[in-house]
Amino acid sequence: MSSDFTLRDLAARVKERAAASADVSYTRKLLDKGIGHCAKKMGEEAVETVIAAVSESDERVASEAADMLYHLLVVLEARGIPFSEVETALARRTGMSGLEEKAGRVRA
Numbered sequence: 001m002s003s004d005f006t007l008r009d010l011a012a013r014v015k016e017r018a019a020a021s022a023d024v025s026y027t028r029k030l031l032d033k034g035i036g037h038c039a040k041k042m043g044e045e046a047v048e049t050v051i052a053a054v055s056e057s058d059e060r061v062a063s064e065a066a067d068m069l070y071h072l073l074v075v076l077e078a079r080g081i082p083f084s085e086v087e088t089a090l091a092r093r094t095g096m097s098g099l100e101e102k103a104g105r106v107r108a
């Protein structure tokens, strides 16, 4: 089964819910705890995705990946980084192999 719902839609939803009250929004609740907490939650979801990838069902991998992407978008929101910046970074890399992109990387 596929869906028309995109990551860009979810990023917009996260931004919208950041303006809600923490009583009704998990997103706002996370943001109120600060970037450290949001980043930690993202890390936990990343680890859960890794564990699912090596030892669990396809459905579990997809579900954990969805959690991880949501928490990544919350981290971007906490940092005030628009999702369009991530899209721009990805777009810049299309048409170039991952090896070329890696070779051209400048460390901050």
Ligand SMILES: N=c1c2ncn([C@@H]3O[C@H](COP(=O)(O)OP(=O)(O)OP(=O)(O)O)[C@@H](O)[C@H]3O)c2ncn1[C@@H]1O[C@H](COP(=O)(O)O)[C@@H](O)[C@H]1O
Pocket (backbone or CB within 6 Å): 010, 013, 014, 017, 024, 025, 026, 027, 028, 066, 067, 070, 071
């Ligand atoms: N996509 C998600 C999404 N994915 C995962 N999660 C939540 O992320 C949490 C991660 O799982 P955990 O087991 O770590 O949860 P937990 O132990 O309850 O979390 P903590 O109490 O430790 O924070 C769960 O509570 C999930 O419900 C999400 N919460 C929200 N969204 C999206 O964000 C939108 C806005 O949500 P609200 O801000 O709550 O309105 C929703 O409509 C969804 O589209």
